[in-house]
Amino acid sequence: MTDSFGTRLRRAMDERGPLCVGIDPHASLLTEWGLNDDVAGLERFSRTVVEALADRVAVFKPQAAFFERFGSRGVAVLEKTVEEARKGGALIVMDAKRGDIGSTMAAYAEAFLRKDSPLFSDALTVSPYLGYGSLSPAIALARESGAGLFVLALTSNPEGGEVQHAVRADGRNVGATMLAHLAAENEGEEPLGSFGAVVGATLGDLSSYDLDINGPLLAPGIGAQGATPADLPAVFGGVLRNVLPNVSRGVLRHGPDVGALRESAERFAEEIKAAVALV
Numbered sequence: 419m420t421d422s423f424g425t426r427l428r429r430a431m432d433e434r435g436p437l438c439v440g441i442d443p444h445a446s447l448l449t450e451w452g453l454n455d456d457v458a459g460l461e462r463f464s465r466t467v468v469e470a471l472a473d474r475v476a477v478f479k480p481q482a483a484f485f486e487r488f489g490s491r492g493v494a495v496l497e498k499t500v501e502e503a504r505k506g507g508a509l510i511v512m513d514a515k516r517g518d519i520g521s522t523m524a525a526y527a528e529a530f531l532r533k534d535s536p537l538f539s540d541a542l543t544v545s546p547y548l549g550y551g552s553l554s555p556a557i558a559l560a561r562e563s564g565a566g567l568f569v570l571a572l573t574s575n576p577e578g579g580e581v582q583h584a585v586r587a588d589g590r591n592v593g594a595t596m597l598a599h600l601a602a603e604n605e606g607e608e609p610l611g612s613f614g615a616v617v618g619a620t621l622g623d624l625s626s627y628d629l630d631i632n633g634p635l636l637a638p639g640i641g642a643q644g645a646t647p648a649d650l651p652a653v654f655g656g657v658l659r660n661v662l663p664n665v666s667r668g669v670l671r672h673g674p675d676v677g678a679l680r681e682s683a684e685r686f687a688e689e690i691k692a693a694v695a696l697v
């Protein structure tokens with residue numbers, strides 16, 4: 419039987435360190451890399467990132483939007499990227515942020531979390547803003563497939579607060595409510611539950627939140643959005659060991675040279691390791 423996503427992620431983070439590198443082929447990055455903003459450029463970009471890092475980072479987080487903008491040929495590149503990244507031993511967190519009414523959510527789940535799907539991923543980012551319960555089909559299929567989810571709880575962007583900080587009738591805010599749902603989902607799981615939260619590294623002091631959900635915390639915002647690895651202890655405190663810090667543009671801007679991509683990822687990995695050691 420396959421180990422759960424939480425088990426595989428814990429192992430990968432312990433063996434390779436927790437850095438998650440985003441595969442975000444922005445049009446501007448393709449240009450900076452001397453590539454055309456077309457499917458051939460997309461393919462070369464993704465192949466280079468995978469070649470540089472698949473044997474050393476714990477997790478890749480492909481951003482589906484940058485592939486989908488090229489239609490079916492872009493999605494074919496995404497499928498190939500996932501396949502090649504796996505061969506190097508990296509786990510895949512597909513950043514597609516799906517969310518819909520339950521019956522449609524079931525179809526999104528089939529696309530990313532059914533084991534024989536071409537886009538099968540170790541985990542998928544999902545939006546709970548049609549109600550946490552609407553995610554049930556994805557949670558059920560993830561459990562069946564040994565996959566995981568990352569639920570948007572406290573996102574890294576400044577606009578997220580108007581939704582996530584909204585206070586409910588019970589006095590708890592929306593972000594905290596998502597964290598509580600996830601803690602319930604992961605109860606009793608060892609060494610780590612498979613149902614994680616997205617919590618931005620940009621958010622400063624989060625001590626008023628209970629981040630101890632016994633699951634992973636995907637932390638975007640390092641690099642281009644202004645947060646640094648040194649910020650992590652202040653944001654995550656005692657749960658820092660369960661944090662999967664994501665860097666996309668901060669690493670990718672060093673391409674297309676494979677050695678420079680590796681050096682950049684190594685620098686972030688070292689800084690993250692030093693930050694984790696402080697807690």
Ligand SMILES: O=c1ccn([C@@H]2O[C@H](COP(=O)(O)O)[C@@H](O)[C@H]2O)c(=O)[nH]1
Pocket residue numbers: 440442481513572573574575616617618638639640641642643664665666667668
């Ligand atoms: O709250 C969130 C959730 C997801 N993201 C995604 O992470 C990367 C960040 O890219 P950088 O280049 O390192 O800024 C990107 O794919 C976002 O869609 C996020 O930033 N914040």
